Amino acid sequence: xxxxxxxxxxxxxxxxxxxxxxxxxxxxxxxxxxxxxxxxxxxxxxxxxxxxxxxxxxxxxxxxxxxxxxxxxxxxxxxxxxxxxxxxxxxxxxxxxxxxxxxxxxxxxxxxxxxxxxxxxxxxxxxxxxxxxxxxxxxxxxxxxxxxxxxxxxxxxxxxxxxxxxxxxxxxxxxxxxxxxxxxxxxxxxxxxxxxxxxxxxxxxxxxxxxxxxxxxxxxxxxxxxxxxx
Amino acid sequence: xxxxxxxxxxxxxxxxxxxxxxxxxxxxxxxxxxxxxxxxxxxxxxxxxxxxxxxxxxxxxxxxxxxxxxxxxxxxxxxxxxxxxxxxxxxxxxxxxxxxxxxxxxxxxxxxxxxxxxxxxxxxxxxxxxxxxxxxxxxxxxxxxxxxxxxxxxxxxxxxxxxxxxxxxxxxxxxxxxxxxxxxxxxxxxxxxxxxxxxxxxxxxxxxxxxxxxxxxxxxxxxxxxxxxxxxxxxxxxxxxxxxxxxxxxxxxxxxxxxxxxxxxxxxxxxxxxxxxxxxxxxxxxxxxxxxxxxxxxxxxxxxxxxxxxxxxxxxxxxxxxxxxxx
Numbered sequence: 001x002x003x004x005x006x007x008x009x010x011x012x013x014x015x016x017x018x019x020x021x022x023x024x025x026x027x028x029x030x031x032x033x034x035x036x037x038x039x040x041x042x043x044x045x046x047x048x049x050x051x052x053x054x055x056x057x058x059x060x061x062x063x064x065x066x067x068x069x070x071x072x073x074x075x076x077x078x079x080x081x082x083x084x085x086x087x088x089x090x091x092x093x094x095x096x097x098x099x100x101x102x103x104x105x106x107x108x109x110x111x112x113x114x115x116x117x118x119x120x121x122x123x124x125x126x127x128x129x130x131x132x133x134x135x136x137x138x139x140x141x142x143x144x145x146x147x148x149x150x151x152x153x154x155x156x157x158x159x160x161x162x163x164x165x166x167x168x169x170x171x172x173x174x175x176x177x178x179x180x181x182x183x184x185x186x187x188x189x190x191x192x193x194x195x196x197x198x199x200x201x202x203x204x205x206x207x208x209x210x211x212x213x214x215x216x217x218x219x220x221x222x223x224x225x226x227x228x229x230x
Numbered sequence: 231x232x233x234x235x236x237x238x239x240x241x242x243x244x245x246x247x248x249x250x251x252x253x254x255x256x257x258x259x260x261x262x263x264x265x266x267x268x269x270x271x272x273x274x275x276x277x278x279x280x281x282x283x284x285x286x287x288x289x290x291x292x293x294x295x296x297x298x299x300x301x302x303x304x305x306x307x308x309x310x311x312x313x314x315x316x317x318x319x320x321x322x323x324x325x326x327x328x329x330x331x332x333x334x335x336x337x338x339x340x341x342x343x344x345x346x347x348x349x350x351x352x353x354x355x356x357x358x359x360x361x362x363x364x365x366x367x368x369x370x371x372x373x374x375x376x377x378x379x380x381x382x383x384x385x386x387x388x389x390x391x392x393x394x395x396x397x398x399x400x401x402x403x404x405x406x407x408x409x410x411x412x413x414x415x416x417x418x419x420x421x422x423x424x425x426x427x428x429x430x431x432x433x434x435x436x437x438x439x440x441x442x443x444x445x446x447x448x449x450x451x452x453x454x455x456x457x458x459x460x461x462x463x464x465x466x467x468x469x470x471x472x473x474x475x476x477x478x479x480x481x482x483x484x485x486x487x488x489x490x491x492x493x494x495x496x497x498x499x500x501x502x503x504x505x506x507x508x509x510x511x512x513x514x515x516x517x518x519x520x521x522x523x524x525x526x527x528x529x530x531x532x533x534x535x536x537x538x539x540x541x542x543x544x545x546x547x548x549x550x551x552x553x554x555x556x557x
Contacts, residue, residue, distance in 0.1 A: 023455030027398050030456035031542050032349040037454075038481065057349060060321075063557055064397040194416065197424065197431060198480070201416040204423040208471045 002068040005075045006117050007055040008124050015074060016040050016047050016054075022073045025066035032057060153188045157195050231295075233510075233532055234279045235288035238262055245373070250297040252325050252386065252510060253371070254534035255289035256361075260371050261378065263289075268373030269303055269384045271327035271358030272366070275518055275535035282523035282535075286361070290534050292510045294325070296554050300389035303374045307382050308337045315347040319389035323396035323552060325510060326355035327370045328383040330537045338383065339477050339544040340418055348542055352398045354552040355385070356512045357538030368537070394554050398541045401504060401549040402457050403496045403517070406450045410485035413449065415478045422472045434472045435465045446520050447487040448547050449478065460484070461516055461546035475516075475537075476544045493521040497528045501549060506530035511551035512539055 005011070014020040016037055024030045036050040045053075061067060236244075238259050244251060245266035253260060253270035260270045274286045294301075304317055306326075311334060318324045328335050335357060342348060360366040369378040390396060411428040422434045438445065448459035463473040478484060490496045497517070504511075511533040517523065518535045531549065539550040 023452075025455060027400055027456060027541065028349055028352070030454040034453040034456075035343055035348065038343070041481075061395065061397065063395065063555065065399060194426075198416040201419075201422075201424055205417070205419055205421045205471070208423065208466070208469050209421060211469065 002062050002071055004055065004058045004062050004071065006124075007051050009075065010124060010128060011074050012051040012055065013047055016050055020074060022070075024070045024073075026061075026064055026070050028061055028064060029058070029067065029070050149188070153191050156188055157191055160192050160195055231291075231293040232279065233292045233508075234290070235276055235283065235285060236291050237288060241289045241291060244291065244293070250294040250301055250386070250388070251373075252292040252294060252327075253289050253373075254356075254358075256286040257366060257369050257378070259287060259289055260369075263371075263373065265376045266373050267297075267301060267303070268371075269325070269327060269386045270371035270373060271329075271356065271384075271534075272369045273359045273534050273536060274361045275359075275515060275524075277513055277518075277523065277528075277531050277533055277535065279530075279532060281525050281527045282518060284361075284524060292533075294386065294388055294509060296390050296394055297388045299391055300387075302387045303372060304385050304387070305372055305375075305377075305379065305382050306334065306385060308333045311338050311383065312341060312345055314353065314385060315345050315350065317385070318351045318353070318387050321351070321392065321395065322387060322389040323352040323354065323509075323554075324385050324387045325552075326353055326383055326385040326540055328355065328357045328538070328540070329368050329370055329380055330357045330359060332381040334381065334383050335538070335544075336420065338540075339420070342543045343479070352396045352552055353540065353542050354398055354510060354550060355540035356534060356536035356550075357540070357544070359515060359535075359537035362515075390554060393557050395557055396509070396552060396554050399505070399508075399551045399553070400456070400539075400541050400545065401501045401551070402459060402547070403490060403493070403500045404448055404450055404459055404487040404547065405457050406452065406485040407488040408485075410487075413484040413486075414482070415480055415484075418477050418479045420474050420477050422474065422478065423470055433470045435467055435470045438462075438465055438472065439467055443486060444489060446516070447489060449474075449484040450487045451479075451482045451484045458543075459487070459546045459548055461514075475546045493517075494523070494526060494528060497521060497531075501529045501531055504529050504531055504549070505551060505553050506532060508551040508553045511549065512536045513549045514539055514547045516547045517549070 011020055015033060017040070018037070024033060032054060036045070036054060039045045040047055040050055058067070058071070231249075241251070241253065242262075242264060245264050245268055248267065251266075251268040253263070253268055254273050254276070255270065256274045257272045260272065263270075274284055276283050276285065276290050278290075300319060300322075302317065304314075306314060314324060314326065328338060358368045358370055360368050367380050369380055370382060370384040371378045372384050413434075414426040415422060416425065424431055425434050426432070427434075427437055445462040445465065448461040451458050451460070459476075460478050461475040463475050465472050511531070513531060513533060513535055515535050515537055539545045539548050541548070541550045
C-alpha cells in the first residue's frame with residue numbers, strides 16, 4: 001500500500017511551480033497536474049488550494065496504476081511501505097508493528113504514524129522557514145518584481161484589447177503606449193503582439209467558418225461526413 | 231459478462247433482466263430496444279473479441295457491473311454539460327456519449343479542462359458515428375426514456391461501493407517527433423489559420439503543404455508525461471485553414487507526431503498491458519482506418535470504434551479504457 005506524503009511536503013508545491021518536472025505515468029495524475037499548473041499560472045487557484053485538492057485526489061486514487069511509481073519519482077523511496085522501496089527505517093517499523101499487533105497495535109501504530117507525520121511536517125516547515133529567512137530579501141524582491149511584471153503585463157494586454165475593439169485612432173494608441181521599463185520589456189511586447197495575433201486569428205477563423213457552413217449546407221450532411229475521411 | 235457484440239434479441243433479454251448497459255450499434259438496431267437501464271450511441275465499427283468488424287445487425291455490449299449502489303442517466307446539451315461533474319457520485323465513474331460536430335461536442339471539448347472537479351471521478355466515453363459510406367445521422371440514446379438525440383449527449387453515472395474505485399488508462403501509439411518544430415496556437419479552437427511555428431507567425435495549412443507532412447499523423451502535446459493527440463480533419467489550402475478533430479489550446483506546445491512504419495505492430499507493442507476485463511474501452515476510427523484493423527486482432531483490444539474518445543477530455547487517435555478495481 002502506497003503512502004501519500006503529507007501535503008506540507010515541499011515537493012507538492014514544486015510540482016505545480018515547475019521546480020520538479022518529472023514525467024508522470026498515472027493518467028489521472030498527468031491530467032490533473034497539467035490542469036492545476038495552468039490554473040495556478042492563470043491565477044485561477046492558489047498553489048495551496050491546488051495542493052489541497054491534488055493531495056486529496058492522490059489519497060483517493062492511491063491504488064491506481066503507476067501511482068506508486070509517480071510518488072516515488074517525486075518524493076524519493078521513503079514513501080513506500082512495501083516492495084522495493086523498503087529501507088532500514090521501514091524494516092524496523094515493520095518489526096515494531098508486528099510486536100505491537102497483540103497489544104493494541106492499531107492504536108499505537110496510528111499514534112506513531114501521526115507523530116511521524118507531524119515530525120515530518122514540522123521538519124519540512126523548519127527547513128522552509130530557514131530557507132525563507134536566508135533568501136527572504138532576495139526572494140521577496142524577485143517575487144514582487146515577477147508579480148509586478150505579471151500584473152502590469154495583464155493590465156497592458158487588457159488595455160490593448162480594449163483599444164483594438166474600440167478601433168481607436170493611432171494618436172490615442174500612442175498616448176496609451178507603455179512608458180515604464182517594465183512595460184517596455186520584450187516579454188510584454190511579445191504578449192501584446194501575441195494578443196493582437198490572437199484577435200486576428202479569431203476573426204480569420206470566424207470568417208472562414210462562415211464560408212464553410214454555407215458550403216456544408218450546399219453539399220448536405222451525409223457527404224459532409226464522408227468528406228472527413230477522404 | 232464478456233463485453234462483445236451480441237444479437238438484438240440477446241440485448242433485449244439483458245435489458246429486460248434489468249442489466250445496466252452501455253451499448254453501441256447502428257441506429258436501426260438500437261431503435262428496436264426496449265426501455266431500461268441503458269445508454270447507447272450509433273456506430274457500425276467494432277473491435278470484437280475475435281477481430282475488427284463492421285456490423286449493422288449486432289450490438290456491442292458493455293455491462294456496467296458494480297452498479298448496485300446507484301445509477302443515474304442524464305441527457306446533456308450545451309446548457310448543462312458543465313453539470314456533469316456535480317451529477318457524478320462521490321465514488322464512481324461517468325460514461326458519456328456525445329454526437330459528433332454538434333455544439334455539445336464543441337463545447338465539451340473546449341470547456342472540459344476548465345470544469346471544477348473534473349478529476350474527482352473518471353469521466354470516460356466516446357463520440358458516436360455512422361457508416362462512412364452512408365448518409366445516416368449519428369444519434370445518442372437514452373434507454374431510460376426511450377429517446378434518441380442527434381444533438382445531445384447522454385451520460386450514465388455509476389456509484390461504486392466503498393471498496394472499489396475506477397480508473398482510466400489510455401494507449402497512444404503516437405509520440406512527439408523531437409525533430410518537429412514547436413507549434414503554439416493563438417486561440418483554443420477546432421480550426422486554425424495562423425499559429426506560431428518555432429516562434430514565427432505562420433499559416434499552418436501552407437506549412438503542412440509545403441513540408442509535405444503526413445496528415446494521418448496527429449499533433450501531440452505533452453500533459454505532464456501523457457501524449458495527447460489532436461488529429462487533422464482537413465486542410466483547406468484555398469482558404470488557408472486547418473480543421474481538427476479536437477481543439478488545440480492556447481498556451482500548450484505541440485509537435486507533429488513521429489511517423490510510424492507499421493501501424494499494427496506499433497499497436498501490438500503499445501497495448502501489451504491492455505486489460506481485456508476493462509469495464510469499458512473504445513478505439514478511434516482513424517486508428518481503425520489507417521491501421522486497417524477490420525478483420526485483424528490486436529492483443530485483446532475490444533470495444534466500439536469511435537469518432538472521438540473521452541478520457542476526462544476529448545481525445546483523438548487514442549485507445550481509452552476504464553477499469554474498476556478493489557481498494
